[in-house]
Amino acid sequence: MRVLGIETSCDETGIALYDSNIGLLANRVYSQALLHAEFGGVVPELASRDHVKKILPLISLALRDASLKKTDLNAIAYTRGPGLAGALMVGAGVASSLSFALNIPALGIHHMEGHLLAPMLEKDPPKFPFITLLVSGGHTQLVHAEALGKYRIIGESRDDAAGEAFDKIAHLMGLGYPGGAEVERMAQFGDVTRFQFPRPMTDRPGLDFSFSGLKTHTKNLVVNNSGVGGLPHADTIADICAGLQEAIVDTLVIKSSRALRLEGLSRLVVAGGVASNARLREKLSSVLLDIGASVFYARPEFCTDNGAMIAYAGCQRLLAGESSNLSISVKPRWPISYLSMQGD
Ligand code: KG4
Numbered sequence: 001m002r003v004l005g006i007e008t009s010c011d012e013t014g015i016a017l018y019d020s021n022i023g024l025l026a027n028r029v030y031s032q033a034l035l036h037a038e039f040g041g042v043v044p045e046l047a048s049r050d051h052v053k054k055i056l057p058l059i060s061l062a063l064r065d066a067s068l069k070k071t072d073l074n075a076i077a078y079t080r081g082p083g084l085a086g087a088l089m090v091g092a093g094v095a096s097s098l099s100f101a102l103n104i105p106a107l108g109i110h111h112m113e114g115h116l117l118a119p120m121l122e123k124d125p126p127k128f129p130f131i132t133l134l135v136s137g138g139h140t141q142l143v144h145a146e147a148l149g150k151y152r153i154i155g156e157s158r159d160d161a162a163g164e165a166f167d168k169i170a171h172l173m174g175l176g177y178p179g180g181a182e183v184e185r186m187a188q189f190g191d192v193t194r195f196q197f198p199r200p201m202t203d204r205p206g207l208d209f210s211f212s213g214l215k216t217h218t219k220n221l222v223v224n225n226s227g228v229g230g231l232p233h234a235d236t237i238a239d240i241c242a243g244l245q246e247a248i249v250d251t252l253v254i255k256s257s258r259a260l261r262l263e264g265l266s267r268l269v270v271a272g273g274v275a276s277n278a279r280l281r282e283k284l285s286s287v288l289l290d291i292g293a294s295v296f297y298a299r300p301e302f303c304t305d306n307g308a309m310i311a312y313a314g315c316q317r318l319l320a321g322e323s324s325n326l327s328i329s330v331k332p333r334w335p336i337s338y339l340s341m342q343g344d
């Protein structure tokens with residue numbers, strides 16, 4: 001089965017072609033990061049307008065990359081939610097129209113299920129059941145994944161997501177967007193011991209997270225160390241980035257290993273944009289090795305938003321017998337635990 005994957009939930013237009021026998025045939029991502037950079041976050045209306053401009057040329061490019069024609073497609077998978085309503089409508093509209101024209105199914109996919117399944121695109125894919133640490137711009141969740149479509153949230157952030165904390169603090173320090181990658185870049189030059197940072201909620205039992213206190217703590221550090229130009233010296237920014245990154249990474253590592261222990265599992269999948277953070281990968285690998293567990297990631301470009309994960313998730317669901325209808329309906333808010341094998 002050959003599936004076209006379409007991702008437009010936020011600020012990346014992701015288009016991919018996946019073949020259930022061969023694997024990934026093409027993957028094209030257009031990032032709107034520069035478009036939103038000056039605003040320090042994604043502007044929904046600009047995001048939708050840009051998806052409209054990019055989506056059809058990207059589909060043509062992906063088909064050309066794979067030397068395929070539209071009529072070679074067997075199905076389409078698109079992100080139905082969660083995400084920005086207008087941005088989702090662009091992908092859903094194009095997917096449904098193509099599906100109508102080509103007389104092939106178009107399946108709406110849960111964006112976070114896409115992230116969760118992305119490591120399955122790699123050479124050594126994880127087997128169910130496993131724990132997933134989903135860490136993106138909008139989500140920080142620990143999910144017990146029993147089988148395709150069977151997900152139970154066992155912990156989540158009570159306020160900001162880890163990626164959101166990175167983004168907001170980076171903006172405050174005059175760094176670019178997306179903030180996590182910028183903080184990681186600056187952290188390489190910083191002294192991780194100069195400032196103390198809390199590891200929120202790690203001294204309490206349970207698997208929930210909270211990053212808003214850490215955000216306020218960092219904000220105060222930035223304000224208290226600012227010079228005449230309104231920002232701290234570049235060396236101080238690097239030290240703050242190093243300490244902040246270490247605190248977020250430690251918190252994620254502590255809760256993930258606790259989740260494995262509490263659920264009696266030994267496989268951890270780490271997915272979502274923050275999963276591309278090298279320090280997080282380094283620490284998780286060593287801590288999990290010590291407790292006899294294994295960790296699985298997608299390659300960094302499949303951790304951030306992309307069409308490959310959506311094409312893959314759609315292909316698995318279609319092969320498992322799921323069907324689609326022609327109505328165009330997106331779900332900007334859609335908890336992953338509501339998923340089943342038949343959509344809603
Ligand atoms: O999954 P994703 O691409 O989009 C959402 O679905 O939200 O995740 C984006 C998030 C942003 O908050 C961004 O700051 C963060 O992932 N991120 C990182 C890194 N690269 C992206 N966080 C930490 N380290 C990185 N290298």
Ligand code: ZN
Pocket residue numbers: 111115136137272273304305
């Ligand atoms: Zn995402």
